[in-house]
Amino acid sequence: EVQLVESGGGLVKPGGSLRLSCAASGFTFSSYTMNWVRQAPGKGLEWVSSISSSSTYIYYADSVKGRFTISRDNAKNSLYLQMNSLRAADTAVYYCARDPGHSSSSTFDCWGQGTLVTVSS
């Protein structure tokens, strides 16, 4: 069974840092582009970042560029998101999501259950 499990969320003060992790199982993690997508409370979905299978290609939403860093460890079947200089607007549930790669455009066929990040003083 394909499974993605996020961890690392919590309460952090503005300007603080947090590192999210996503543990993958049930598929060949090293073959897939992976993503982070977030959802602020009561709001819609917002793509945050993506990383290709071998970490060659990395992209960020403008809203997090320069503050967030995506990475992966294929030997550990894990995806990470290092979040620095956090703001109240970063408060959201953060989902780890897999891109199945069946088209030239991005999509997300498998999602984790999400981890809540709250930025507040």
Place this chain on the structure above:
Amino acid sequence: SYELTQPPSVSVSPGQTARITCSADALPKQYAYWYQQKPGQAPVLVIYKDSERPSGIPERFSGSSSGTTVTLTISGVQAEDEADYYCQSEDNSGTVVFGGGTKLTVL
């Protein structure tokens, strides 16, 4: 910036057909994807590449595209289909964009 516009809400009676539109504000339109999200749950992909249905998704879910508008159609709506639905595509630079979401209410 590239935007995808969805109606905030759609309401239908059980057994009726629900249509949720997603309009892009510019050409060219990339493939569109649709996700269903129930309260407290992660999104689920229900349509990919405009009109393809992933395995395990009921046949009552279908997608279509015309010009810069894509439509998710749910035929014979069931109570369990009540959820938020999001369309998703990409702009010309490859940046992923989501629509604002549509709340489907089954009366």
